[in-house]
Amino acid sequence: MSWSRALWATVAAIPLLLLLWFGTQHDPKAIKSPLPGKAAPDFALAVFSYPTDQPNMAAALAMKDTVRLDSLKGKVVVLNFWASWCLACRDEHAELSAAAMALRGEDVRFYGVLYQDVPQNGRDWIAAMGGQSYQGLYDPQTRTAIDYGLYGVPETFFIGRDGKVRFKFVGPVTTSLVMDTVRAMLAEKGK
């Protein structure tokens, strides 16, 4: 009788243990983005900071100081959301800036979108971090961030030549990760 009881208890415990195990496999704070594979949400954002080594960038002036995603079709776009109050952004900034510098002249554009911050803080931060090789964009009401399903910073989106989101990275990126990803995307035909 005690054997059958032990058997029953074991059988009853299995689904519970499975459920617990299933629970440990998921980070409740990690939100899986539905965006990769879909068209990147359009945006038109004002430029608030220019590449440190090109303060009077002619290309930026030609765009009337507003960057529109739909005018970047055919190029790979790296969209990095960051803030001056974000600690992890400090870790990745030099890495990202180096990748953007190394990929200058290729068919790729890098943008840093300021998230829940004010432009002056952003500019001060960039100066304190030793400059930035790409433009900073300002998203005053967080609409673009919400359009991209943002839930923290830093988050980095890689948009293909076809205007579709290919990858999303949560947390700090590295130079090699960014360069490998962009090079692979540039090598693809038609995408």
Place this chain on the structure above:
Amino acid sequence: MRRAMQAFAFGASLTLGTAAVRAQAPVTSGNRPETSGVSRLDDSARIISSQLRCPVCQGESIQESPAELAKQMRSVVRDQLAAGRSGEEVKAYFVSKYGEWILLEPKPRGMNLMVYLAPFLLLLGGAWLIVRSARKWTKAGAGSVPDSPTPD
């Protein structure tokens, strides 16, 4: 064992209770008579916002949360409703950006069904345990049950 059953029953009734309250909430705060267009918009914005999960909080809706992102998401909800979108369309917008995770109440399908069925299964299991134990106790004979509660 008895304590565990009590806990089960308590948990199950709690779950059922909150489910009932939740099901009622939108109805009672829905169409109040003689409301102006603006306050009706406020009402529906509040209803939709309380169904969306705040991405930077723990188990809170964007309606309840004081977080900056939640505030901005509430204004997105309001603007989209004001632009003539239906509540379902607004929710679909957030699902397309954040995934189904953003809905506080999971859709009843797949693994999510567990959330809806588990309370009833636990209730049934508890009832079965009670019946079985009661039968065993009565079979053992009245008066000779050592662990039965004594009325005080």
